[in-house]
Amino acid sequence: MANKQIVIIGAGFAGISMAKALKNKGTDVLVLDENNFHNFQPLLYQIATGGLEPYSIAYPVRRILRSCKNIRFRMAKVNKINAQNKALETSLGVIKYDRLIIATGSKTNFFNFTEETKKHLLSLKSVPEALDIRSFIFQNLERALVKWEGETVDEIISIAVVGGGPAGIEVAGALAEMKKHVIPRDFPDLDVSKMKIHLYQSSPRLLKTMSEEASSKSLEFLEAMGVEVKLNSRVTDYDGDLLVLKTGEKFKTDTVIWTAGVKGTLINGLPKDVIVRGDRIKVDAYNQVQGSNSIYAIGDVACHVTEKDPYGLPMLAPVAQQQGELLAKNILNALKGKPMKAFEYNDKGCMATIGRNKAVVDLPNFKFQGAFAWYVWMFVHIFSLVGFRNKLVAIIDWVSNYFTYDRPLGLIIRRFEKK
Amino acid sequence: MANKQIVIIGAGFAGISMAKALKNKGTDVLVLDENNFHNFQPLLYQIATGGLEPYSIAYPVRRILRSCKNIRFRMAKVNKINAQNKALETSLGVIKYDRLIIATGSKTNFFNFTEETKKHLLSLKSVPEALDIRSFIFQNLERALVKWEGETVDEIISIAVVGGGPAGIEVAGALAEMKKHVIPRDFPDLDVSKMKIHLYQSSPRLLKTMSEEASSKSLEFLEAMGVEVKLNSRVTDYDGDLLVLKTGEKFKTDTVIWTAGVKGTLINGLPKDVIVRGDRIKVDAYNQVQGSNSIYAIGDVACHVTEKDPYGLPMLAPVAQQQGELLAKNILNALKGKPMKAFEYNDKGCMATIGRNKAVVDLPNFKFQGAFAWYVWMFVHIFSLVGFRNKLVAIIDWVSNYFTYDRPLGLIIRRFEKK
Numbered sequence: 001m002a003n004k005q006i007v008i009i010g011a012g013f014a015g016i017s018m019a020k021a022l023k024n025k026g027t028d029v030l031v032l033d034e035n036n037f038h039n040f041q042p043l044l045y046q047i048a049t050g051g052l053e054p055y056s057i058a059y060p061v062r063r064i065l066r067s068c069k070n071i072r073f074r075m076a077k078v079n080k081i082n083a084q085n086k087a088l089e090t091s092l093g094v095i096k097y098d099r100l101i102i103a104t105g106s107k108t109n110f111f112n113f114t115e116e117t118k119k120h121l122l123s124l125k126s127v128p129e130a131l132d133i134r135s136f137i138f139q140n141l142e143r144a145l146v147k148w149e150g151e152t153v154d155e156i157i158s159i160a161v162v163g164g165g166p167a168g169i170e171v172a173g174a175l176a177e178m179k180k181h182v183i184p185r186d187f188p189d190l191d192v193s194k195m196k197i198h199l200y201q202s203s204p205r206l207l208k209t210m211s212e213e214a215s216s217k218s219l220e221f222l223e224a225m226g227v228e229v230k231l232n233s234r235v236t237d238y239d240g241d242l243l244v245l246k247t248g249e250k251f252k253t254d255t256v257i258w259t260a261g262v263k264g265t266l267i268n269g270l271p272k273d274v275i276v277r278g279d280r281i282k283v284d285a286y287n288q289v290q291g292s293n294s295i296y297a298i299g300d301v302a303c304h305v306t307e308k309d310p311y312g313l314p315m316l317a318p319v320a321q322q323q324g325e326l327l328a329k330n331i332l333n334a335l336k337g338k339p340m341k342a343f344e345y346n347d348k349g350c351m352a353t354i355g356r357n358k359a360v361v362d363l364p365n366f367k368f369q370g371a372f373a374w375y376v377w378m379f380v381h382i383f384s385l386v387g388f389r390n391k392l393v394a395i396i397d398w399v400s401n402y403f404t405y406d407r408p409l410g411l412i413i414r415r416f417e418k419k
Numbered sequence: 420m421a422n423k424q425i426v427i428i429g430a431g432f433a434g435i436s437m438a439k440a441l442k443n444k445g446t447d448v449l450v451l452d453e454n455n456f457h458n459f460q461p462l463l464y465q466i467a468t469g470g471l472e473p474y475s476i477a478y479p480v481r482r483i484l485r486s487c488k489n490i491r492f493r494m495a496k497v498n499k500i501n502a503q504n505k506a507l508e509t510s511l512g513v514i515k516y517d518r519l520i521i522a523t524g525s526k527t528n529f530f531n532f533t534e535e536t537k538k539h540l541l542s543l544k545s546v547p548e549a550l551d552i553r554s555f556i557f558q559n560l561e562r563a564l565v566k567w568e569g570e571t572v573d574e575i576i577s578i579a580v581v582g583g584g585p586a587g588i589e590v591a592g593a594l595a596e597m598k599k600h601v602i603p604r605d606f607p608d609l610d611v612s613k614m615k616i617h618l619y620q621s622s623p624r625l626l627k628t629m630s631e632e633a634s635s636k637s638l639e640f641l642e643a644m645g646v647e648v649k650l651n652s653r654v655t656d657y658d659g660d661l662l663v664l665k666t667g668e669k670f671k672t673d674t675v676i677w678t679a680g681v682k683g684t685l686i687n688g689l690p691k692d693v694i695v696r697g698d699r700i701k702v703d704a705y706n707q708v709q710g711s712n713s714i715y716a717i718g719d720v721a722c723h724v725t726e727k728d729p730y731g732l733p734m735l736a737p738v739a740q741q742q743g744e745l746l747a748k749n750i751l752n753a754l755k756g757k758p759m760k761a762f763e764y765n766d767k768g769c770m771a772t773i774g775r776n777k778a779v780v781d782l783p784n785f786k787f788q789g790a791f792a793w794y795v796w797m798f799v800h801i802f803s804l805v806g807f808r809n810k811l812v813a814i815i816d817w818v819s820n821y822f823t824y825d826r827p828l829g830l831i832i833r834r835f836e837k838k
Contacts, residue, residue, distance in 0.1 A: 054832060063605065186481040411456045414833070
């Protein structure tokens, strides 16, 4: 058993949970990721809006796995799976596996937009992307202090957020707080009333995967904070200047943050018939990929269809973590000839924050919104950060932001220009 | 007086000190900088070696100047001074001034190296450069775990630091600590003994602007930490692979950090005869630029020749700060028709750190080295950081590094490839 090599592609919630559950269990484990850090994706919007620094939500993979003597890490990009030879073609050369776990997560889905349109949309799925959004917003605030031919201040500083899921409402809320509390202090000679924040949602309600109460309360919170929420508003085009809706409605803005869709991050070499809706990989209740007895998928990229979720379990961190933990146990059992256990998602609830003292929480048997929900949100998120140092720095930044109404981290360390 | 516009180019130590001394004094002040943040340059080497995060040593200019109602800030690049019209050509258009203060600081001096050679040398004069060095070092550590054709592990992970001034010895010392305490834990399958750290100094001693005691003790510290210090060793060539000395000696390495020279950051439009050695601007005892009654230079870019310093006052933060403060008073006095006071540098001493419990301090009447010097260095540097938040986070990181012998911040957020 000791020379069976388990290769996990991806050091996100799914991959890291699985690796930790395999700690010192006798199998050889190799974790591959293109980055040398794990990051806490639910807080990327805080980086984008200057509330936290990237080091608070990112943590080196090698440090997480330091005490795991049977686990190695390699920073590598996997280009292709060669299932017949049980091998991966990677940026480091060919890597053999006995069991392969695909935990590559998800990326932004721009649906049918052209390459040209995509270039103008800002995406919020990685630390560099979040830093780019931060730079771009602050560059525009600086730029707006000068008159430019053919452009109004309104369009330079206004921001459209597309997508009414947690990422969209969180970033819109944080921008509204910046507009109210931070920009007037730092840009006293800018007429901040010209900054419009629009949130576009294609369906009739926000947070459509959560309860009706969460939807209506988050709408109420956002509108009270000055965000113009546009429901039933599908964005059909954007040329870097003019955002166009299906209804024909238009909005002039330099900044469009696209949070309206995600899709699985696929790797070449998988058979076509296991790829389903949203570029996810169809798996059975053991997270095994159809037609293979040595390839598994977990986390966002895996599509586990259940009665309750006919399009697959939701793409959420808790699903990824639970799948990773169970798969570790199942593979260890299988290697010993013992039976595997079918996965069942233990849904502990869902939450989203809109701003200071404003969050919405859906627990299985209890729903609440407002200040207490926000404290719960804070506590859960701080507690989830990796490492004591990161928890402490995040607490310092949040407590200080709370009392000063400030966001101290608006540095443009690297300029960002749209391609 | 209220409509006299003072324009300060540069938000470094000199520019910010001057601006703060002009706070609410009735004159209109405009501060220009290409970046929207002030950074604490003496600690850039900590960013490069993963000891601190960039946000600890950088602070938004707008926040520093928030309470100064008479001071505006613009993020802009100045392309040319048009002294005849008292105007600046900038990335934001033409800006008029009544008094111009050039506080543009210094940049890396590569002397007579060709453009091709420069591309291979890593520079440590800005936050992005420090982050690039960090990424490059960690990328190479990852890369060294795989065999590459035509390259040995030794040359992939070995590092040459060129320059025996404070920046050079500080970065070499920090690298030696990384090699000893951090890399073996995070890269257990790497033979770290193959990592050589060389420090090249062209003159016969390190820290040549400091005392003999500081020089000899820092040499002793570095050698005890495993750094190979090469004195009287002028680097004459580097092709990205092979470093060559004037003596003909060679060293194979992928990473050369160049700290061996700085020069003033000049702006076009100044008369040739005021530019002296090292691209600095010759100023009189009032920091006034020869032949102009409205242009001044302060900080690293200013060359104020005194009896003790025939090549100009040293390029140090305290000189810059003192010049900025005095010039503010002098200009306010001049505007009121009062006499100006000649600048005299109040030299409070000099210090440099090599590593844990190892620093050298030269006070005017007292020199000491070792653990106490290191505590003094720590205290002075933490105290000098801008903002309570930054002091606190730096203390957390340093105290934690001290007790764990660790450096937690080795994230490759953006990959760096030499051009």
